[in-house]
Amino acid sequence: MTLRKKATIRDVAAAAGVSIATVSKYVNGQQSFTRPVEEKLRLAIEALGYSQNPAARSMVTGRTAAIGLAVMDISNPHYANVVKGANRVALANGYNLLVVDMEESIAWARQRLEALVLRTDGLIVSSRIPKDVVDWLAELDKPVAFLGQPERSDVVTVGMDSIEVASLLAGYIVQQGFTRVGYVGYPRAAWNAERLLGLHRVFDAAGVQLMEFDAEEPTSEAGERVAARILLRADRPQAVIGCNDLVAIGLMAEARALGFRIPEDVAFAGIDNIPTSRYVWPSLTTVDVCSEATGEVVLKQIMSMIEGHPPASDLKLEPLLVVRDSARGMADVRTPSHRDPSQPS
Structure with a gap:
């Protein structure tokens, strides 16, 4: 089997009946030519299977593509x-x-x-x-x-205005009737302070208490690790917002392991609208940041x-609020038979 010789710029020039310089300017986008000339060049390149060496292209154009x-x-x-x-x-x-x-x-x-x-x-x-x-x-x-x-x-x-993102979610939490809300943030991120500002603007105006907690990193594992500290306190939040969906999903997983019903005992929400947020149980209320x-x-x-x-x-x-099952309002989920899993039966 004889291997076909790779076509060169000289071969293209010969097939199209033009100079090597013309071929170079055409393939590097340095100059436009008449339609008949460009058509001859295109057909010659296709027939010969010519492809330019990226390194050579970079030397000519000064670009790496x-x-x-x-x-x-x-x-x-x-x-x-x-x-x-x-x-x-x-x-x-x-x-x-x-x-x-x-x-x-x-x-x-x-x-x-x-x-x-x-x-x-x-x-x-x-x-x-x-x-x-x-x-x-x-x-x-x-x-x-x-x-x-x-x-x-x-x-x-x-990107997005982090204050607007947080305010959008906070407004929904207020509408659901929650009056004591926890936020699990990630202080190393610049957006964390802006999100806290957005939360406080809405919650303070509505008389909602905001309790602030920190995650070691913006991951599900970090959410799991901080959950017990938030949920097993006497004044635990009625709803908890994770700084992103991963943290919120970790919080929810640990909450279920501790015996809490979601959202009957505690509601959860996140930020990002990652694909997984739709499929966890219950599905996660979040803000779509249009990744x-x-x-x-x-x-x-x-x-x-x-x-x-x-x-x-x-x-x-523009952020978009995505309402799902994890943060339904208190009036929708509370029943007279509700038992607090953090208290002895």
């Missing part, structure tokens, strides 16, 4: 969906998406990002990184956008910036 995306934890479904949305747009536009998992650690953030800088035309980075790294990224001669708002206002950000759409929007923004266009001024997405 790659975009970097650094997320805090790829195992978190929220970030996985951001990647999914971004990758969909990247593939449709001829870009490769290079993903870096920060693994919920900021200690090596700059070192990991430096490797991406050399291999990409633009960067998308989670805002939950040290300020000095944000400053370094902001000064790069390369398009950079952040997922969320870092400690710097003059950078491109894509896939966020990935799509930020990738389109980076591509636009790579092409030399100024960034859009408003890249905020």
Whole structure:
């Protein structure tokens, strides 16, 4: 069996009856030609099966056709969906998406990002990184956008208003008649303080007591670990909000293990609307932060910036309340025969 020789740019030029320079300008998008010339080039490339060496293309255009995306934890479904949305747009536009998992650690953030800088035309980075790294990224001669708002206002950000997200959920909790609510936050994240502000604005105005607790990390396991401290106290909350769906799902799992009925004994809600939130029992009330759409929007923004266009001024997405069974109101679920599992029978 004789292997077919790989077609070269010289072969394409000969088949199309044009110069090598014309072929190079065409395949690299450096110049437009008349329709008949472009048609001859297209047919020659297809007939010969010509494909350009990415390294050679990079040398000609100064571009890598790659975009970097650094997320805090790829195992978190929220970030996985951001990647999914971004990758969909990247593939449709001829870009490769290079993903870096920060693994919920900021200690090596700059070192990991430096490797991406050399291999990409633009960067998308989670805002939950040290300020000095944000400053370094902001000064790069390369398009950079952040997922969320870092400690710097003059950078491109894509995401949601965390105050609005929390306020939307708090308004529903108030409507359900709960008067003592717990929030399990993650203080290391910048959005945590903003979500607390949104919760307090609504709850304080409605006379609802907000009890604040912290999770060690934004995971289901962390939610499980903190649950007993919240639920086995004399003044336990009537409803508990997790800082994300993973924490809320962990809280719910441990609550059932402790003998609590959901939502009869205690209600739960989360934030993110990850796919799993629909299928846990009972299904989780949450706020959809449009993870896939966020990935799509930020990738389109980076591509636009790579092409030399100024960034859009408003890249905020609108949150959506998703009402399910885990946070039904007190009037709907309380019965005279209710027994408090934290009290002896």
